[in-house]
Amino acid sequence: MLLARAAMPVEHPLEVPVTDERLRSAIAAHFGSLRRVLRRLGLPEFEVDDVAQEAFLALYRKGSAIHPRAERQFLLQAAIRLVVARQRYFSRRREDLEATFDQFEQVRPTPEEELGQQQALRILDGILTAMPLELRMVFNLCELEQLSVPDAAAILEVPVGTATSRLRRAREQFEKLAARVRVAHGSGGAR
Amino acid sequence: MSNDDRDLVASLLEAGRRDVAPDEAERQSRIYAGVIAAASGSSGHATAGTRGLGSWTGLTVVGLGALVLASAGALALSRSDAPSSAPPAAAAPLAETTPSAALDAPSVASAPGTSVWELPSARETKKPAAAASRERERDGLALELAAIESARRKLREHDPAGALALLDDYDRRFPHPRVADEAAVLRVEVLFALGRDDEARRLGHDFVERRPGSIYRARVAQLVEGGAR
Numbered sequence: 001m002l003l004a005r006a007a008m009p010v011e012h013p014l015e016v017p018v019t020d021e022r023l024r025s026a027i028a029a030h031f032g033s034l035r036r037v038l039r040r041l042g043l044p045e046f047e048v049d050d051v052a053q054e055a056f057l058a059l060y061r062k063g064s065a066i067h068p069r070a071e072r073q074f075l076l077q078a079a080i081r082l083v084v085a086r087q088r089y090f091s092r093r094r095e096d097l098e099a100t101f102d103q104f105e106q107v108r109p110t111p112e113e114e115l116g117q118q119q120a121l122r123i124l125d126g127i128l129t130a131m132p133l134e135l136r137m138v139f140n141l142c143e144l145e146q147l148s149v150p151d152a153a154a155i156l157e158v159p160v161g162t163a164t165s166r167l168r169r170a171r172e173q174f175e176k177l178a179a180r181v182r183v184a185h186g187s188g189g190a191r
Numbered sequence: 192m193s194n195d196d197r198d199l200v201a202s203l204l205e206a207g208r209r210d211v212a213p214d215e216a217e218r219q220s221r222i223y224a225g226v227i228a229a230a231s232g233s234s235g236h237a238t239a240g241t242r243g244l245g246s247w248t249g250l251t252v253v254g255l256g257a258l259v260l261a262s263a264g265a266l267a268l269s270r271s272d273a274p275s276s277a278p279p280a281a282a283a284p285l286a287e288t289t290p291s292a293a294l295d296a297p298s299v300a301s302a303p304g305t306s307v308w309e310l311p312s313a314r315e316t317k318k319p320a321a322a323a324s325r326e327r328e329r330d331g332l333a334l335e336l337a338a339i340e341s342a343r344r345k346l347r348e349h350d351p352a353g354a355l356a357l358l359d360d361y362d363r364r365f366p367h368p369r370v371a372d373e374a375a376v377l378r379v380e381v382l383f384a385l386g387r388d389d390e391a392r393r394l395g396h397d398f399v400e401r402r403p404g405s406i407y408r409a410r411v412a413q414l415v416e417g418g419a420r
Contacts, residue, residue, distance in 0.1 A: 020332065020369070023226060027219045028406035036210050049218055053225045060226050120206030127203070144207040178203060179196045 018063030026063075027056055030072050033145055034079050040128055040140045041083050051086075055079040076145075077155045080137060127177045131170060138163050139170035216410045217343065220373050224336035231333060335365055339373050346377070351384035372398075376407045379414050391415070 018026075031052060038048045055078040059071065066074050128136050134156075141152040142163075153163035192200075212218065338361045345354035358378050361368070368374060375398050382391035395415035399408055 020227065024223055025406060027223050027226075031219050031222065032211060032215060035212060035215075036207065039210065040207060045212075049222055049225075053222045053229070056222055057226045057229050060230050117206055117209065120203055121210055124203045124207050143204055146208070175192055175196065175200055178200045179192065182196055182199050 018060055022063065022068075023056065023060050026059060026071050026075070030075050033072060034075055037076060037140055037145060038079055038083060040125065040144060041080070041133070041136065042125070042129055043083055043086075047086075051079055051082045054082055073151060073155055076141070077157075080155065084133070123181055127174060127181065130177055131173050135166050135170035135173060138166045139174060142167050143171070143174075216376065216407070220336075220343070221340065224333070224340060227336065228333050332369055335361070335368060335370050336373075338364065339370060339377060342374075342381070343377055346381055346384060351381045354381045355385065372402060372405050372407045375402075376411055376414075379411055383414065 034052050034055060035048050038051055039045065043051060055075045058078045059066065059075055063071070063074075128140070131139070137156055138152050141147045141155060142149060147155070149163050149167060150160050152167075153160045156163060158166075338357065342354045342357035342361065345351070345357060354377070358374060358381060361374055375394070379391050379395045379398070382388075382394065392415050395411045398405070398411050399415070402408060405411075
């Protein structure tokens with residue numbers, strides 16, 4: 001199911017580009033969210049703009065059929081599809097993910113270090129990387145971007161029940177891994 | 192889960208929600224320029240497949256519309272001996288075919304005396320001219336964006352004087368700019384980088400007052416309040 005179709009009836013099946021002004025507003029409004037999602041999905045910073053540009057190009061070309069209120073969902077869906085197509089570790093085995101997390105734990109900061117924004121992001125990314133991609137995606141959308149479960153389900157093109165169950169499992173995993181990080185940092189936690 | 196664990200989870204999530212790239216405004220401008228350039232130029236893009244499909248769909252609709260119109264016209268001609276009263280222009284919308292043209296075609300063609308031979312040929316379509324004009328417009332926009340990007344690059348290379356010269360050149364080349372806001376924001380940054388803080392603030396305040404609805408308003412206000420970063 002294409003989100004664009006779900007979001008609004010398509011009046012013009014032919015492609016009609018959106019106006020430059022609308023494109024500019026969409027970039028200003030949604031680039032931040034897109035960037036955060038892409039980064040949390042493990043995309044390096046230097047690749048984020050390329051993927052974001054592809055997503056905005058899709059919006060530019062098809063945007064006349066997309067309701068302005070559905071822009072963010074359309075862009076997130078396009079970007080996530082691109083990331084999934086680029087990244088081949090979707091089928092990574094759980095043991096590999098655990099190994100990655102162990103490596104991440106070894107390079108964590110000392111307990112004396114303050115949990116600043118950048119440090120918190122490194123820990124966050126380390127934990128997310130240790131989670132399977134399908135859980136990471138729904139967690140990212142619902143917990144970090146604070147979308148509703150039905151919206152996340154539409155973006156990920158899965159039934160709402162599936163998204164709900166994945167989110168529950170993702171939360172459990174995230175909390176478990178965060179607790180491991182805190183224990184590894186000593187009694188004061190990561191602070 | 193202990194309170195400490197809960198606090199850690201909350202602080203990690205908060206960090207994730209607050210994550211903003213420091214150079215976000217610059218990157219947004221680059222992406223905008225990239226999208227415009229990609230859309231106006233190349234055909235070898237990743238989305239070329241779907242775009243190509245769209246074009247073929249359009250051609251198919253045009254073809255089917257013309258076929259329906261031609262058949263109906265021929266039928267009308269064979270049934271009626273009345274002289275043609277509908278001007279050839281009545282069929283002109285065919286040239287600008289939209290999906291609805293195929294649906295409208297029978298009613299246009301059923302006008303008494305409309306002959307298929309009076310219809311304009313496909314060559315008279317205005318589409319190529321419109322497309323060429325649109326292309327020229329986009330080329331102009333791409334040139335503007337390229338000029339701003341050059342100035343931005345100079346600033347990144349710690350050459351604010353060079354950046355300012357390019358911005359002055361931009362003003363001369365494009366008396367009716369379409370991306371004047373980007374140029375104004377960059378000029379404020381450049382002036383701060385040159386140490387001309389008063390001038391930068393004046394320009395920034397002027398921008399904020401003059402363009403309250405601009406997407407760059409917050410960025411300029413931030414620059415003016417914080418001075419040069």
